[in-house]
Amino acid sequence: MNRIYLDNASTTPVAPEIINEIKPFLDEHFGNASSIHSFGQQTRNALELAREELAKEIGAKPSEVFFTSSGTEADNLALKGVVLATLGKPIQIITSKLEHKAVLETVEWLQRKFGVAVDFVAHDERGRLDLDDLKRKIRPNETRLISIMHANNELGNINPIKEIAAIAKSYNAIFHTDAVQSAGKLKLNVDELGVDVMAISGHKFHAPKGIGAIYIRTGVQMESLLHGGTHERNRRASTENVAFSVALAKAFKRSQQNLQQTNLHAQSLQKAFLDALSENDVPFRLNGDLENKLPHIVNLSFPISAKQKLAGDVLLLALDAAGIAVSSGSACTSGTAKPSHVLLALGKTEHEARASVRVSFSKFNTMEQASEAAGRFANVLKRLL
Ligand SMILES: Cc1ncc(COP(=O)(O)O)c(C=O)c1O
Structure with missing residues (x-):
């Protein structure tokens, strides 16, 4: 059985030309x-060229771009x-319950350890x-930071970043956006978006896992997390x-050159997949902001009766057995798969969240895969609906 990978919002395969770019440095x-x-x-020159290249693509100065080990970092x-x-002053952070755990767990830690509101x-x-x-939630002179993701990794929703940036600016708050999912899908110009800090991660756009980058606008006060050598201009010690x-x-850079093509291809794949589900009489509901979302992410709920006890990731495992790799957005903690915190925050029950999946495409998926996947979905769901 040929396996179909439709979990590109989790990670993407490394593009062959990128593997060739890496080889000489290994x-x-x-x-x-x-x-x-x-x-x-020699390697310093290559590193600084990479920094310049990335800075140019996002409309930043090279001195405002730092490489990290991941989007999480x-x-x-x-x-x-x-x-x-900012310690010593009253600090309030405003974010949303729909953020990635890299943001949610971090603000929770800051609240617990430092009493940040x-x-x-x-x-x-x-x-x-x-x-x-x-x-309404902004507390003048206390709101130091607003952190809202550019696009949601489970729903694909694109947030109104420019408007949020303008609000943050009017209260002198620093605005951070997690652009991990939008990178490679949307234009990311830091001045047009109005962001002060922005995070991206290579493995979402066909670079390897274990490399990310952060944009930090000149003047933003930020302590380092890693201390040691003077790497990354003292921001991040590590070779x-x-x-x-x-x-x-x-x-x-390659993703930015092909934005339109990538998004058109994702739209066609999405349409082919959803049309084929309907042709196969699979009932489903789409989650998220359908008017304003990234086309490569589709989040669907299936009307599986609550009598069918969906323990853990039963649906995902059944799909995997049928050769389809998709995701539920759940975090696997000590062997128990928790339902997606995003779907729960949208008001879904645990059962409804477990009866939902995220399908995500990349430029390497074909139209044949999209319709073949829908057929296999139909077979798996027949047993559950
Ligand atoms: C929105 C978002 N933020 C942060 C991350 C974490 O990035 P990384 O996997 O590079 O740590 C992810 C990864 O899934 C993500 O989707």
């Missing part, structure tokens, strides 16, 4: 980018870094944020991962 150009000798200078640095630089912007049942509620930084910059 053998002949292995020098430590912080070494004075020519081996080091970039989000942690943004939130903890700003709070640690955390408030959540209200949203409706489709995950659309209520900006009037955001304005630089030159190979993967080069890969991230190249993959990001």
